[in-house]
Amino acid sequence: MRLDRLVVTDFRNIARAELQxxxxxxxxxxxxGQGKTNLLEAIWLLTGGKSFRGxxxxxxxxxxxxxxxxxxxxxxxxRDQQARLTVGAKGTQxxxxxxxxxxxxxxxxxxxxxTFTAVVFDPNHLSLVKGGPEGRRRFLDxxxxxxxxxxxxxxRRYLRVVAQKNALLKAYDITPGGDVLLETYNEAxxxxxxxxxxxxxxxxxxxxxxxxANYRDISRGAETLELRYCPCxxxxxxxxxxxxxxxMRSAELRAGFCLTGPHREDLDILIDGQxxxxxxxxGQQRSAVLSMKLAEASVxxxxxxxxxxxxxxxxxSELDDARQTYLLTRIEDKQTFVTTCDSAAFARTNGRLxxxxxxxxxx
Ligand SMILES: Nc1ncnc2c1ncn2[C@@H]1O[C@H](COP(=O)(O)OP(=O)(O)OP(=O)(O)O)[C@@H](O)[C@H]1O
Ligand SMILES: [Mg+2]
Numbered sequence: 001m002r003l004d005r006l007v008v009t010d011f012r013n014i015a016r017a018e019l020q021x022x023x024x025x026x027x028x029x030x031x032x033g034q035g036k037t038n039l040l041e042a043i044w045l046l047t048g049g050k051s052f053r054g055x056x057x058x059x060x061x062x063x064x065x066x067x068x069x070x071x072x073x074x075x076x077x078x079r080d081q082q083a084r085l086t087v088g089a090k091g092t093q094x095x096x097x098x099x100x101x102x103x104x105x106x107x108x109x110x111x112x113x114x115t116f117t118a119v120v121f122d123p124n125h126l127s128l129v130k131g132g133p134e135g136r137r138r139f140l141d142x143x144x145x146x147x148x149x150x151x152x153x154x155x156r157r158y159l160r161v162v163a164q165k166n167a168l169l170k171a172y173d174i175t176p177g178g179d180v181l182l183e184t185y186n187e188a189x190x191x192x193x194x195x196x197x198x199x200x201x202x203x204x205x206x207x208x209x210x211x212x213a214n215y216r217d218i219s220r221g222a223e224t225l226e227l228r229y230c231p232c233x234x235x236x237x238x239x240x241x242x243x244x245x246x247x248m249r250s251a252e253l254r255a256g257f258c259l260t261g262p263h264r265e266d267l268d269i270l271i272d273g274q275x276x277x278x279x280x281x282x283g284q285q286r287s288a289v290l291s292m293k294l295a296e297a298s299v300x301x302x303x304x305x306x307x308x309x310x311x312x313x314x315x316x317s318e319l320d321d322a323r324q325t326y327l328l329t330r331i332e333d334k335q336t337f338v339t340t341c342d343s344a345a346f347a348r349t350n351g352r353l354x355x356x357x358x359x360x361x362x363x
Contacts, residue, residue: 044120
């Protein structure tokens with residue numbers, strides 16, 4: 001996957017900017033508030049996804065304008081393609097996000113998901129290490145949804161039955177036939193849940209070694225990262241999960257809600273053998289998340305046959321010189337965009353340096 005040209009009009013603080021990215025590393029350099037993250041966000045929108053900052057359409061359109069337009073030329077699927085994405089304000093002729101792909105009207109921007117793919121690191125992703133298990137499950141699920149179309153359905157069905165079972169457990173004593181209903185729910189949970197667990201386990205056998213190798217490289221072999229899936233029981237077969245649910249039956253009745261299953265699992269992130277959340281320094285935590293994100297991209301590349309573009313926002317802060325140099329020089333073979341406030345970055349990178357100032361782009 002390679003972005004060859006991007007023209008941005010009336011997007012965020014950018015009136016008009018033309019970006020000619022390098023095939024490998026492009027460093028977007030500029031002071032705070034100049035439009036670096038805005039440019040990454042524009043590239044990300046071409047994936048058909050929501051804004052990684054969770055922004056609404058009105059926030060994306062430059063104040064005072066009615067439409068934002070993103071015109072991109074990229075190479076995907078072995079050929080050159082063009083996308084034109086518009087974000088229209090409410091009340092205009094074309095409100096919301098719509099897209100034309102290779103000249104054909106494709107309606108909603110989400111309809112082209114999978115055409116142009118990217119993986120983004122934004123500082124909020126540090127919660128992967130610092131935050132609770134929910135964020136780590138979301139990371140796994142989001143990656144799996146992109147790789148396997150059936151995963152979203154299995155995980156949604158599973159969560160729906162969890163909600164139904166929770167309602168039953170709460171009112172178990174006053175529900176006639178509650179025991180039969182509970183059996184039915186547990187059977188459904190074992191089916192959908194084991195599918196979710198099988199995919200997660202499979203995914204981690206690919207993700208973990210890649211992330212661990214990235215961490216070794218970033219730390220120049222000085223430290224180790226270890227990712228360990230903590231399943232609620234042996235993953236893979238509905239029987240194992242069914243047995244676990246039977247084992248937990250009376251405890252769940254006492255508690256009044258579901259106590260076990262993939263919706264309560266976690267992923268241990270160990271730095272030098274210790275939990276990264278508790279013992280990791282800021283730079284180590286950042287390096288760990290970055291290693292995981294780069295690994296996410298390479299697994300997606302293996303599964304989908306094309307390596308996604310990497311968008312690394314504000315990834316250099318808190319990293320020491322050696323780690324920064326690694327990022328500014330070593331990420332070579334996959335197209336990568338890195339933002340930085342460090343005006344001396346030019347001396348340390350072999351990538352293409354682009355200056356961003358007041359929403360304009362200068363090389
Ligand atoms: N819809 C909009 N219209 C006009 N300006 C906007 C809009 N949305 C955001 N901005 C402006 O864009 C600027 C922020 O740009 P951006 O987040 O890309 O900065 P940055 O270069 O990444 O800075 P930092 O180094 O601090 O992360 C802010 O000044 C903000 O006011
Ligand atoms: Mg920024």
